[in-house]
Each structure stands twice: as C-alpha cells, then as structure tokens.
Amino acid sequence: MVAVLLGWNPGVGDTWPGYSRVADELGAAGVYRRVWPTGPGTGTGTGTGAGAQPEPGADAWLLLHGKTGSGLIGHGVVASAPYLAAGPGLEGEPRTCVDVDFDVLLPLGDQIPVDILAAGAPLTDWSAAASVASQVVPEDQARAIRDVWAESLPADEMDPVLPVPGTLPQDALVRVGVSRYERDPHARRVCLAHHGTSCAACGFSFEAAYGPEGEGFIHVHHLVPAAQLGPGYELDPVGDLVPLCPNCHAMAHRRRIPYTVAELRAMRSRAGYIGGSVVSQQELDAQADARRILGST
Ligand SMILES: [Zn+2]
Ligand SMILES: [Zn+2]
Structure with a gap:
C-alpha cells in the first residue's frame, strides 16, 4: 500500500487555523477528520508522485514546513476516494480533495526533524515533498517512513492496548x-x-x-x-x-x-x-x- 505525504506550511494562507487546539483535543476524541486538497480540479491520476491520488486506507503523513519548523508532525488515514470540493482553505475553483482521519497530531515543535527523516528514509526528497500539498509515495518509501515514525515517536500518551497509529501497515492492523x-x-x-x-x-x-x-x-x-x-x-x-x-x-x-x-x-x-x-x-x-x-x- 502506498502512502501520501501532506505538505503543510502554517505561514502560507490560512490552511489550518486552530491546529494546536485540535492536536490537544485529539487524545480524547481519537480521530479528527479534515478535508485535504490532493490535486487540481481535473483528473484523478493514479500511480505515485505529486498530483497522483491516494487510495482510501492509505497512510497519510503530515509534513510541516516553513517558519514554524519542518518535519513529520502527524499521521492519519485516507478516509475517502478523491472528490471535487471548494471550501475553507481551498480558494477559487473546486479542487480534488480527500478526507483524512488524523489519529496523531504532535504539538508544533515536537515534529520529527527533517535530518532524522532523511537519515531513516533517504528515498524521499523531504524538502520537495513538504512544499506540495499532496504527494503519493511508493510502498518502499511508505515502509521507511513508518519505521522512522515508530522509532522517533514519543509513545508515552498512547493507549497500551492499541499499537501507536502509523507504526503498522494499515492492512496489518486489520490482520x-x-x-x-x-x-x-x-x-x-x-x-x-x-x-x-x-x-x-x-x-x-x-x-x-x-x-x-x-x-x-x-x-x-x-x-x-x-x-x-x-x-x-x-x-x-x-x-x-x-x-x-x-x-x-x-x-x-x-x-x-x-x-x-x-x-x-x-x-x-x-x-x-x-x-x-x-x-x-x-x-x-x-x-x-x-x-x-x-x-x-
Ligand atoms: Zn479491543
Ligand atoms: Zn474488566
């Protein structure tokens, strides 16, 4: 299963007001659904790269970049097929979007830094990935990201009964x-x-x-x-x-x-x-x- 990297620059536009509050409340709620733009208004290409569309069930990794810092700051699961939408944070023409169910959002500042990501998962150009809203990566990269996440994530607040979200492939979670x-x-x-x-x-x-x-x-x-x-x-x-x-x-x-x-x-x-x-x-x-x-x- 491929994964999708979601680039997020809090300094550009008004892409996610209230992130910190959502991150705080996520522990109690368990999941937070958010619409994420994955491409322009036309076409739903498959495959990998920027512009390709993730499948429902794929791991979605939130990549912070910009003045606030940069690094891997959250995990979710793609919860819908791509659809056309216009709305908050999506200016102008309707764009292709997916719903993402976020299950871990780290506080700003607690992201896993890019140098650690690059050492653990060198296959991905992390800087380039962070600068686009959505980029689908192939299975070998998805696995490398999962491993870095599992090693670097502070697991102190996680429910001991459940594996930390994002540390196992989605199909293994089912298994x-x-x-x-x-x-x-x-x-x-x-x-x-x-x-x-x-x-x-x-x-x-x-x-x-x-x-x-x-x-x-x-x-x-x-x-x-x-x-x-x-x-x-x-x-x-x-x-x-x-x-x-x-x-x-x-x-x-x-x-x-x-x-x-x-x-x-x-x-x-x-x-x-x-x-x-x-x-x-x-x-x-x-x-x-x-x-x-x-x-x-
Ligand atoms: Zn149970
Ligand atoms: Zn009991």
Whole structure:
C-alpha cells in the first residue's frame, strides 16, 4: 500500500487555523477528520508522485514546513476516494480533495526533524515533498517512513492496548484484529449509552472505584475481529462494541483473535473469581451475534 505525504506550511494562507487546539483535543476524541486538497480540479491520476491520488486506507503523513519548523508532525488515514470540493482553505475553483482521519497530531515543535527523516528514509526528497500539498509515495518509501515514525515517536500518551497509529501497515492492523472502531467517538457514545460504563467482563466501574473523577471512563472493545469483516461491513455500535476495563481489554487482545467476553468471564471464574455482574440479555445477544459472525458456535 502506498502512502501520501501532506505538505503543510502554517505561514502560507490560512490552511489550518486552530491546529494546536485540535492536536490537544485529539487524545480524547481519537480521530479528527479534515478535508485535504490532493490535486487540481481535473483528473484523478493514479500511480505515485505529486498530483497522483491516494487510495482510501492509505497512510497519510503530515509534513510541516516553513517558519514554524519542518518535519513529520502527524499521521492519519485516507478516509475517502478523491472528490471535487471548494471550501475553507481551498480558494477559487473546486479542487480534488480527500478526507483524512488524523489519529496523531504532535504539538508544533515536537515534529520529527527533517535530518532524522532523511537519515531513516533517504528515498524521499523531504524538502520537495513538504512544499506540495499532496504527494503519493511508493510502498518502499511508505515502509521507511513508518519505521522512522515508530522509532522517533514519543509513545508515552498512547493507549497500551492499541499499537501507536502509523507504526503498522494499515492492512496489518486489520490482520492483528485491532480496530479503529474502538476509537470512533460517535460509536463509543452509542455503545456506552446502551451498555453503561461498567466492564462487561468483570463488572469493574471506575466511578464506583475512584469516585466522580472516574465517571465515564472505560475502554470500548470491538467484538468482531477486523480480519473477519467483509467489505460491506457497517458497525453496529450496540451489538459489536462492549465496554471493557483496561485489564480485561488487554487480556482480550492477548490472543490474535481476541478472547470473547464469555471467555474472559470463564477465565476469571476458573481462576477463582466470582462473576462481578449479572450479564444483561442485550450483552448475551451481542455475544451470540458476534459468535455467529465469527462462524463459531
Ligand atoms: Zn474488566
Ligand atoms: Zn479491543
């Protein structure tokens, strides 16, 4: 899979007002969608280079340049096919654009400097790439960028259950069963509105254990391994997502095909723990649905 480099000069035009605020809030929201111009108004060429159009699912790397500094400052995933759009930051004629779901935006100043990029991924002309809004790079360069990112990124604030965004190929993310559905803020809200915020496997409630500061905190786990999802799959936030505490969530992901909630409960029961909560009919139905989708019994 190719990747796309998105050049961004904060000093030219009004390309991304409020970047710092968005970067601050991204940790809580998980993903931030933004329209990005990838070419002029006509044609959607394929291949690589400036003017070529990235495919949905490709890694998108935000490259800062200009007076503010230069370097690799963010990662996202191309979330749409190219389309024509006019709007904020896109002056004059409609231009070819894609939606990008950004999942990491480093604070201005924390970018990975160009000399480190150039040493780790010498295949790309970084200065030239930063000066165009969009440039598609081939697979070998995409891999080199991913490696530099994985080595240089401060991983301190990242969720230990999930790999740091951008450090694995997108198709490998599917293979290891880690799902970006777990980071979709809308799906999360719907799931928790239905299931509540206690762990579906052990019953742990952060509010009960930590008081008001713990209210609303819980991980959300996707019951259906992403590898099993067909191309037409649409997320059902109530049936396909469950709240899990970070302990149970980490245990669920200890197996490549995640352990089911029923398996986690059985583990705890075998280990001597009495189940901490009564399973609701909805939870049982959701688990039955997940097993059906998985083709097991
Ligand atoms: Zn738990
Ligand atoms: Zn999970």
